[in-house]
Amino acid sequence: xxxxxxxxxxxxxxxxxxxxxxxxxxxxxxxxxxxxxxxxxxxxxxxxxxxxxxxxxxxxxxxxxxxxxxxxxxxxxxxxxxxxxxxxxxxxxxxxxxxxxxxxxxxxxxxxxxxxxxxxxxxxxxxxxxxxxxxxxxxxxxxxxxxxxxxxxxxxxxxxx
Amino acid sequence: xxxxxxxxxxxxxxxxxxxxxxxxxxxxxxxxxxxxxxxxxxxxxxxxxxxxxxxxxxxxxxxxxxxxxxxxxxxxxxxxxxxxxxxxxxxxxxxxxxxxxxxxxxxxxxxxxxxxxxxxxxxxxxxxxxxxxxxxxxxxxxxxxxxxxxxxxxxxxxxxxxxxxxxxxxxxxxxxxxxxxxxxxxxxxxxxxxxxxxxxxxxxxxxx
Numbered sequence: 001x002x003x004x005x006x007x008x009x010x011x012x013x014x015x016x017x018x019x020x021x022x023x024x025x026x027x028x029x030x031x032x033x034x035x036x037x038x039x040x041x042x043x044x045x046x047x048x049x050x051x052x053x054x055x056x057x058x059x060x061x062x063x064x065x066x067x068x069x070x071x072x073x074x075x076x077x078x079x080x081x082x083x084x085x086x087x088x089x090x091x092x093x094x095x096x097x098x099x100x101x102x103x104x105x106x107x108x109x110x111x112x113x114x115x116x117x118x119x120x121x122x123x124x125x126x127x128x129x130x131x132x133x134x135x136x137x138x139x140x141x142x143x144x145x146x147x148x149x150x151x152x153x154x155x156x157x158x159x160x161x
Numbered sequence: 162x163x164x165x166x167x168x169x170x171x172x173x174x175x176x177x178x179x180x181x182x183x184x185x186x187x188x189x190x191x192x193x194x195x196x197x198x199x200x201x202x203x204x205x206x207x208x209x210x211x212x213x214x215x216x217x218x219x220x221x222x223x224x225x226x227x228x229x230x231x232x233x234x235x236x237x238x239x240x241x242x243x244x245x246x247x248x249x250x251x252x253x254x255x256x257x258x259x260x261x262x263x264x265x266x267x268x269x270x271x272x273x274x275x276x277x278x279x280x281x282x283x284x285x286x287x288x289x290x291x292x293x294x295x296x297x298x299x300x301x302x303x304x305x306x307x308x309x310x311x312x313x314x315x316x317x318x319x320x321x322x323x324x325x326x327x328x329x330x331x332x333x334x335x336x337x338x339x340x341x342x343x344x345x346x347x348x349x350x351x352x353x354x355x356x357x358x359x360x361x362x363x364x365x366x367x368x369x
Binding site: 014048053058064068 | 230234330334
């Protein structure tokens, strides 16, 4: 029958027993060969494993790890800067497109580009109704009015409208 | 709650608990807690000091648990990345060392679950496996001892390997191991006992 107190040898070896228990077990170990052998085995294992413990990492390992881990604050600043740059680029593109559109519109002006924003109908003393449309200021209002007068032609001159 | 105590003449001065904790070790270096406090505020130099102070130990621990340097480096990198992310949530209930060890142990467990163990075995270990255990306990040079330990540790279950490495190579207390492994102290004791029984069985030809 093994000694009951060998179960405590591990904690005693690890210095995890309360002081009073440790003292009691120490006295017991002096008397008990089984417990003494168990303690010696644990000490041998500890020496052997402890000798293999890695105290330091190879020098390049930590430097590689440090390079790969970017501190959080730097990551946040980087993200904010990237977002702002993207937003600025988007604004620039939109503004450029709008300016291009306006420039294109200024280059090509025809009567048919007349805006329909205003439509005035006014009686004329000699020619009936004259339709006036709000037209771009291209100085050709009279000709345009003539075209639309034809639309109102009542056939007086013998021609069909 | 004060009873019958004379009120202070100029009111009470609130105690800032942060200022009562030691910020320096006896050797003049800043404590881990102080480095964490500074790192939490974005002090990169403080985080770098934590890495310098604990990186080697963490690498050794990971290497002992995984048996492979490249895997250990990956796990340590993941660990410190998690430490960086978790700085704000660290409440100081355990020591910084125990906290980081717990993260690493979790990362090791995750690594074991998600990846195949590398089949490439370091050349020295292959030679050792072919020769069998040669009883080099306490005799050979450092690299030979390390090689033999690695081959023996590989024969333990992950649970037993973890507890043996934390106790014997990291010199952690039972309470620290309980915190790092998130298990009760009683489980630490019983698991350590069983792991040692297994080790004694593996090394019976070389022990007293």
